[in-house]
Amino acid sequence: MSLKETEIQAKAALQKSLRESEDLVHFEPRVYGDWRDEFHENGCVVIKNVISPEKAKYYCNKQIEWLYKFDLGFDQKDERTWTAEHLPVNFKGGMYYAYAAPHEKMAWEARMEPAVIEIFEKLWETKELISSFDGLNISLPRRKDLTWTPWPHCDQNQARKGMQAVQGLLNFAPNGPKDGGLVLMKGSAKLFDEYFSQDRESYLHEDAPPPELKYQDLFLFHKDDLKWFEERGCELVKINMDPGDFVLWDSRTIHYAELPQGDQIRHVQYICMTPRRFATEEALELKKQCFENWLGTTHWPHCNIRPSAEKPMRNGKVCPKYRTEPFEKPEITDRLLQLAGVDAYA
Numbered sequence: 001m002s003l004k005e006t007e008i009q010a011k012a013a014l015q016k017s018l019r020e021s022e023d024l025v026h027f028e029p030r031v032y033g034d035w036r037d038e039f040h041e042n043g044c045v046v047i048k049n050v051i052s053p054e055k056a057k058y059y060c061n062k063q064i065e066w067l068y069k070f071d072l073g074f075d076q077k078d079e080r081t082w083t084a085e086h087l088p089v090n091f092k093g094g095m096y097y098a099y100a101a102p103h104e105k106m107a108w109e110a111r112m113e114p115a116v117i118e119i120f121e122k123l124w125e126t127k128e129l130i131s132s133f134d135g136l137n138i139s140l141p142r143r144k145d146l147t148w149t150p151w152p153h154c155d156q157n158q159a160r161k162g163m164q165a166v167q168g169l170l171n172f173a174p175n176g177p178k179d180g181g182l183v184l185m186k187g188s189a190k191l192f193d194e195y196f197s198q199d200r201e202s203y204l205h206e207d208a209p210p211p212e213l214k215y216q217d218l219f220l221f222h223k224d225d226l227k228w229f230e231e232r233g234c235e236l237v238k239i240n241m242d243p244g245d246f247v248l249w250d251s252r253t254i255h256y257a258e259l260p261q262g263d264q265i266r267h268v269q270y271i272c273m274t275p276r277r278f279a280t281e282e283a284l285e286l287k288k289q290c291f292e293n294w295l296g297t298t299h300w301p302h303c304n305i306r307p308s309a310e311k312p313m314r315n316g317k318v319c320p321k322y323r324t325e326p327f328e329k330p331e332i333t334d335r336l337l338q339l340a341g342v343d344a345y346a
């Protein structure tokens with residue numbers, strides 16, 4: 001059998017196994033009287049003032065301090081240093097997953113903000129949650145060394161049924177129309193099954209990850225594909241946020257991030273949590289290995305645990321600043337180990 005045939009067979013087997021999976025959760029239509037009504041209607045919602053503006057500023061400062069720790073010549077006051085050579089290797093203009101960034105103390109502190117955990121407890125109606133080991137985003141505005149085009153995508157494989165993952169980000173800096181950030185196609189989650197009832201090919205965007213990385217829950221749309229959703233009442237919306245706000249979106253929702261063009265640096269921590277009961281023993285074991293090795297994961301907390309173990313590459317070589325543990329390790333508490341999926345709930 002050729003390599004190509006093996007790949008096709010593996011893809012077919014994956015689709016079959018996902019399609020055979022049951023809906024993980026079912027929400028009866030009802031009125032909650034809070035942000036959940038908007039979330040279930042639109043597939044996304046902004047929740048205001050989840051942390052205080054002072055606390056948000058603390059996280060902005062921690063993120064900038066983290067950039068300085070790499071000692072690559074980055075200077076917050078000198079825009080000439082806002083280029084790739086002075087920054088740790090990142091993705092899409094500011095997403096950091098390597099260098100054990102998902103396990104920095106500041107990342108775990110943000111995940112463990114009580115009001116953040118409460119959002120996911122309310123959403124999933126359980127206190128027994130596990131968290132993804134997601135990255136952070138520090139996007140410097142007006143970067144001259146970057147080219148960019150929109151990359152609308154969703155983060156759920158078309159074969160998965162219903163709402164299986166919900167993504168979130170905690171926003172730390174003022175984020176207005178010119179400050180880049182999240183763009184969501186409101187209403188697209190509900191049309192997911194209908195859209196994918198026909199054969200659809202993921203768009204080969206110029207920045208698409210190479211197929212060997214096997215992002216099993218990534219589907220890229222061409223901008224013309226968005227018309228199909230707009231004709232059915234969906235609307236592409238740039239999400240504006242104040243420091244301390246949180247945005248939550250169903251992983252079936254089409255989305256992408258814009259680069260900032262104003263004066264403001266964008267500061268964000270990506271955070272996702274799902275019920276521990278969604279995870280298999282194998283997934284929990286893999287998650288434990290990621291945690292013990294300070295590796296990041298995809299947005300998915302309970303499955304698709306694809307350790308982000310690729311080394312950051314700079315000019316064709318492993319970045320000399322490559323590191324395998326955080327600069328500042330989190331305080332390992334019982335609660336943290338539960339959220340990491342390492343310890344079971346009593």
Ligand SMILES: [Fe+2]
Binds near residue numbers: 154255
């Ligand atoms: Fe995404």
